[in-house]
Every structure is written in structure tokens, then in C-alpha cells.
Amino acid sequence: MINHNGTISAVTEARLDPFNRGFLYGDGLFETIKAVNGKLLFWEDHYFRLMASMRILRMDIPMEFTPEYLEEQLKSTIEAAGLINETARVRITVYRSGGGTYLPEERGVGFYAFAKAHSEPFYLLKDAPYEVELYKDHYISADLISTLKTTNKIVHVTGSIYAQENGYDNCLLVNSDKNIAEALQGNLFLVKGTTIKTPPLADGCLRGIIRKQLMGIIELMDEYTLEEASISPFELQKADELFITNTIKGIQPITKYRKKQYTANTAAALLKKLNVKARLG
Missing domain, CATH: 3.30.470.10 (Aminotransferase class 4, branched-chain amino acid transferase, N-terminal domain)
Structure with missing residues (x-):
């Protein structure tokens, strides 16, 4: 209907x-x-x-x-x-x-x-392999318009086709400054030690709803430090964890980028808190 x-x-x-x-x-x-x-x-x-x-x-x-x-x-x-x-x-x-x-x-x-x-009433942690790659055929503009959910998503469409043709579960989008802006279907978070990092809106990433919720959750946790800062492609293979957030899946852990394998311990802990907020909000 x-x-x-x-x-x-x-x-x-x-x-x-x-x-x-x-x-x-x-x-x-x-x-x-x-x-x-x-x-x-x-x-x-x-x-x-x-x-x-x-x-x-x-x-x-x-x-x-x-x-x-x-x-x-x-x-x-x-x-x-x-x-x-x-x-x-x-x-x-x-x-x-x-x-x-x-x-x-x-x-x-x-x-x-x-x-x-949709089949899942709660946000679930997926433990299946989830591999990503950079999509560099087209770039995200590092500007205000890119942060909006407009009906012009041609970079995400062509990137999704590229991911499917090359056997990837998702791709990370690079902005015009050559920094990581986001994933095809959500915002990116990077974990290194006790620091959790996500690109700033100034880098052209979507003003994501779950991004906002997670940032609020992390800021209240003593065990982590939140950084809203640019992420260089060179940082990806040095990270302990990478995960993607969006409204439908909640948190999607990335298990592999090129030769690097990642854990999902932080993602699992955050997902529990996100489900609580979803039920109470």
C-alpha cells in the first residue's frame, strides 16, 4: 500500500x-x-x-x-x-x-x-563474515548537502553495484579530501584501544540517527573516549574494530578489510545499550 x-x-x-x-x-x-x-x-x-x-x-x-x-x-x-x-x-x-x-x-x-x-524486532549482532573495501570511482563532497538524506544517492547506488560485482558486503566512501566519509548503508565507527572515532559532519557523512544515539551512549561511558574526527584510509588496518550503523540494522560489525581481521567486542557492548534506548525511547 x-x-x-x-x-x-x-x-x-x-x-x-x-x-x-x-x-x-x-x-x-x-x-x-x-x-x-x-x-x-x-x-x-x-x-x-x-x-x-x-x-x-x-x-x-x-x-x-x-x-x-x-x-x-x-x-x-x-x-x-x-x-x-x-x-x-x-x-x-x-x-x-x-x-x-x-x-x-x-x-x-x-x-x-x-x-x-522486516524480520528483526530488536537489533542483533551479526557474527557472519562481513568484508568491505574502499569505493573510489566517485567521491562524496565534504559539504552540508552530503549530510542530508536526499533522493540523489547515485554514488551509493553505483557503489552498491561495485560491491556486489566484486564480492564485498559493503564499501566505504571516500570524500573529496580523501578521508573516509561513511559506508554505503550507514555511518562508520572505528575502535582503537579505548578510543572510538567517527567522521565529523564536516567530512560529508550522513547525519545518522543511530550515529547520534551511539555518540550519546559512548559519551556516558567511562571506559571509552569518543572522537569526532577525520579518518584516513591508512587508519583502517590499524584499528581493533570497525562497525557500521544505520536505523534498520543498528550496528553491523565489519570482520575484514583487505588483510585485516577485526573483533566485535565493543560493538556487542554498544548494541545492548542501543536496544535499551530503542525500547525506552
Whole structure:
């Protein structure tokens, strides 16, 4: 089922305007949210990230786009998909409405939302092999736009194809300054001794929801020091652990990068605390 501006219809009946600016110019944003038994995990963070991103892209935010209204729309979408008592992956895409070329004819917005079943109500630690490599065919710009979840993700699309063609589970993206920005499907964290490091937003990484949650968790732990600093590709093979974070998986440990094998002890400890926050939040 598809929710288009509050009207829910079957996928076969949904229609995309050929002049939709999200389709023509990537003039849109999206949020992917994990829902468990109708509860949207970390909804407040998702909502405020979406609103901040709309302001950055100079979209007019409708008066009805309150947290309560959009939460109700997403829950209606989940219910229409028959997943209200299940675990679901929910996506809402906001696009700038109207026509125009690069210059929009108007600044208002519309939205599409849909929900799909997901098998894991809690974040689980995966112990299967998970190998990554650098993707250097294209680079992430170290700027504000790169931190947003826009509908222009062509670097991530081509990188995902590269990973599949070469037998990797994921790839790490390099920015225009030749530092690691993020992974294809999430933010990167590096553990060396008692220091946990993650790239700063200034390096072009996504303003991730789980990134934010984990940084808050780590800052309260006496046994670790958090560093928000650039990560050079040369640091990867010196690390004790590498892991990727995103809203759906939570924490994904990396087991291998080139000849280096990694443990996942810190990732396991953090995952327990993340699950507590997800249940209580």
C-alpha cells in the first residue's frame, strides 16, 4: 500500500507524476524508519532531521507537518500494509511539488510513504563474515548537502553495484579530501584501544540517527573516549574494530578489510545499550 499525501491506495493504483521534481531532479528527501508493533523507533530524531533538511533545501514546510500528523500518517501506512503488530521498515519521501526546471515554480511539498515487513524486532549482532573495501570511482563532497538524506544517492547506488560485482558486503566512501566519509548503508565507527572515532559532519557523512544515539551512549561511558574526527584510509588496518550503523540494522560489525581481521567486542557492548534506548525511547 502507498500513502500519497494522506490518501492510501494499492501499489498498482499509485501514480507518479512524470513532472515530479523528486524524479526529474532528485529534489526530495527521505527517512527510513524502523517500526515495531506500530512504534516508530527514534521518531523524534527522524522528524527533526527531516524538518531541518527541508529548511536547508528551502522547501516550504506545510503547517500540518507536525510530529503528530506525520506519525499518524506513517502508522496508517503501516496498518494498511497489515504490519501494525509486526516489525516494519517504513520510508517517507518528501518531494518539492510543482514544475519548473532547476528553478522550482513553487516551494511546497508532497509526500509518499510505504511500509515493508522486516524480520528483526530488536537489533542483533551479526557474527557472519562481513568484508568491505574502499569505493573510489566517485567521491562524496565534504559539504552540508552530503549530510542530508536526499533522493540523489547515485554514488551509493553505483557503489552498491561495485560491491556486489566484486564480492564485498559493503564499501566505504571516500570524500573529496580523501578521508573516509561513511559506508554505503550507514555511518562508520572505528575502535582503537579505548578510543572510538567517527567522521565529523564536516567530512560529508550522513547525519545518522543511530550515529547520534551511539555518540550519546559512548559519551556516558567511562571506559571509552569518543572522537569526532577525520579518518584516513591508512587508519583502517590499524584499528581493533570497525562497525557500521544505520536505523534498520543498528550496528553491523565489519570482520575484514583487505588483510585485516577485526573483533566485535565493543560493538556487542554498544548494541545492548542501543536496544535499551530503542525500547525506552
